[in-house]
Amino acid sequence: MKDFLPISKADMQNRNWDILDFIFISGDAYVDHPSFGPAIICRILEKHGYKVGIIAQPDWKSIDDFKKLGKPKLGFLVSSGNLDSMLNKFTASKKFRHTDSYSPGGHSGHRPDRAVVVYCNRLREIFGKVPIIIGGIEASLRRFAHYDYWSDTIRRSILFDSRADLLIYGMGEKQILEIAAELHQGIEIAAITTVKGTCYVTSNLDYVWDAIEVPSCELVSKNKQSFSEAFKVEYFEQDAIRGKTIVQASGNQYLVQNVPALPLTVEEMDEIYALPYQRTYHPIYEAMGGVPAIQEVQFSLVSHRGCFGGCHFCAIVSHQGRIIQSRSQESIVAEAEILTKLPEFKGYIHDVGGPTANFHVPSCKSQLERGTCREKQCLAPTPCKNLTKSHTDYIELLRALRALPKVKKVFIRSGIRFDYLMAVKDDFLEELCRYHISGQLKVAPEHISEKVTNLMGKSNKSVYVRFADAFKKMNQKINKKQYLVPYFMSSHPGASLKDAVELAEFIRDLNYRPEQVQDFIPTPGTLSTCMYYTGMNPLTGETVYVAKDPVEKQMQRALMQYRDPKNRFIVYKALLKAKREDLIGYGPKCLIRPQEHSVEKHLKNSDVSKKINRKSDRKHD
Structure with a gap:
């Protein structure tokens, strides 16, 4: 074909x-x-x-x-x-x-x-x-x-x-x-x-100039401090403007x-997205049921690449970089017009964004001259004073897309950084609530313990609380019933059982029932994975608690879904271990009802109990 x-x-x-x-x-x-x-x-x-x-x-x-x-x-x-x-x-x-x-x-x-x-x-x-x-x-x-x-x-x-x-x-x-x-x-x-x-x-470094040599493969395999030191250099040098060549012996x-490739220009981005894609899977897969991954993206638009959010568990920094690379509005609108002509198009553009939808311009005007800051994040724990605070270009793009014939609605599903939204004083929240969500908005505070959010590279609980209040008031203003769906993560480095209980109490106070819970997965190349393996923060050298015991990880996860009947017994044991018996009872703040006799009977006969009791005999932390 x-x-x-x-x-x-x-x-x-x-x-x-x-x-x-x-x-x-x-x-x-x-x-x-x-x-x-x-x-x-x-x-x-x-x-x-x-x-x-x-x-x-x-x-x-x-x-x-x-x-x-x-x-x-x-x-x-x-x-x-x-x-x-x-x-x-x-x-x-x-x-x-x-x-x-x-x-x-x-x-x-x-x-x-x-x-x-x-x-x-x-x-x-x-x-x-x-x-x-x-x-x-x-x-x-x-x-x-x-x-x-x-x-x-x-x-x-x-x-x-x-x-x-x-x-x-x-x-x-x-x-x-x-x-x-x-x-x-x-x-x-x-x-x-x-x-x-x-x-x-x-095998010869004679022609490798101006390079930084990190600890060898053999050394980082034996010594966690060396692994942490190597990662810190690798992490800091991931910048196309100021980064240096890195060498590692094996x-x-x-x-x-070699140093990272330069960010793509607007013209280069436009060229890439104007190529003659067929926008679907090859016909050979039709008889096998197609390729499901196309469903989420077939009628979505990539507006930019890169992310200055700096989440430590995310690989975007190491793969796409922190400098935003955007397409022109003309390019994106032209692609949207192509989508409207596809036979399967029903009038809905499913997403307009990138790794983070509302990061449409570089976070700092001087980034393309001096690169990103080596030891400073743009947003967390608080926004940098030099942060570019504007949704103007993104709002204009969304309005242009909404105005296209055959387009009924333009959704934003690729993730909103609510801390950036709260830092920018413009009309984006109203535009978002009025035109670009339908009933629910998914956001990712990830955790609410300040100790944990700092290790995640995320803003703290107070920012989310302010955003949730602003979101509620905006929907009251425009007379819509729309709700936040927050994502939380269990067992991230730094998160103890005490932090998991604190998160469960926050979920209780929200009157929220998480249908999905994300366990931290140590994927290669992320700062959080380095913390998971070494037990230390490579940027500061501080010791970091890491939950690796499968039973404790199960407890942290279950606490986030404490209302689920199948989690009752593991939640009960978790609260006992955390010395939070005050959360077992009939009061409005309690997570589970007592029912001690039936709980204990179940625990004595369950595999979960045997695992927990064996682990309880060992010292943790």
Whole structure:
């Protein structure tokens, strides 16, 4: 099919192509939409004259799928897809996920564990020294020696295990075009060592200048203090303007990370989102039930990239960066007009935003000259005095989209930073409530203990309380019944059982019943993961309590859903352990009713009780 990129020899023949320049191996099903990294990279290469094909979710137990498009002229590009393959497969409790929204029919099992490593080693086995370039979220966040939650070990850079030649970190458009141009000119892949936003392996540092060397892979594997020191440097240098090259030894070789790629200009962003995407999954998946991930994004618009929110559990800082990169209003409106002409469009644009919807401009006017602040956050715990406080451009964009023919409503679902909203004195809250939500607004205070929110990089409880009050009053003003749906996280580093009880009391006072509870998952490359593994804050050196005991984690989670009957017994035991028997009773402030006899009887006969009692004999904290 000429509209989609080639996935077979027959597709190549239809285009009169004998050989491809690049073949993209993806852990996701092929969805030709700008919310999917493989589609963006392949389409921008196509725009610049390269012949590109895609092998999506190859059978890694055989060599046949990897050979079906032949050997590329310039190289293979490899990604696990839109998620780290381990996060895609396992929950926070390391249980197998039975669904995969990036696979046909939503069924799991279509990609291997550590997909990038497996795919690359298959390619080496088949094609020998063909250039292999890895990228995407899995490669990007595993570029240094990193803590791997699923194996509970320190793993070396994914470049070593994959045996790839180059690693692209970040979003990758600038990098891949520069690499492609050099390969096209006949430059050997081993000689491509100066591209910003890439990593490579070398045994010789003679030509690596002005670099910072962090503790070696071997040292960070043995010493948590060294791991923390290495992470701090890696974290602070993730800035395209002021960042430096970083070197990390592993055995007798070195991983070299060049400085990050420069932020995309408005014109470059516009080019990317104007490429000829088909905006849906490949027809081969239709009989299998399609690819569920398209449902949330098919009628959504990406307005920008980057996030200056600085949440410590989020990988955006390490992947997209803190500097906002925006599209022009004309580009976004033009894409919206395309959406309105699609046969499935029902009049609703599902989202307009990015990692955080209301971060539409850089947080500081001088960022593009001097970079982001090294040891200072833009928003938390309090907004910086130099913060650009404006929703003007975003409001104008939303009004332009609402005015389009065939558009009934424009939703905002990609997340609002309420602390930024409260810092800006304009009409955005009214616009939001009046036009862009329908009944509920999801926000993420994450926790309410000040100790915990500080470690999360979030604003404290008082800001959320003020926002909730402002939201309520605004809806009264416009005569609408709309509600906040707050997300909270359990077991984040720093959160003790005492903090979990405090959060449960806050939920009680809100008269809120959380349907979903997010357990903290230590994903590679985040500051919170560093705290989880080392038990210290790498930015300050302070000791951080970490709940790793499965029973305590279960208690923290259950306290957030204390009204659920199936959690009654674990909540009872948690309150006893926290010495908060005052919350067991019939008063209006109590979380659960006494019923001691039935509780104790259940606990004596339950597996939960046995686990709890065994753990209670050990010392914690």
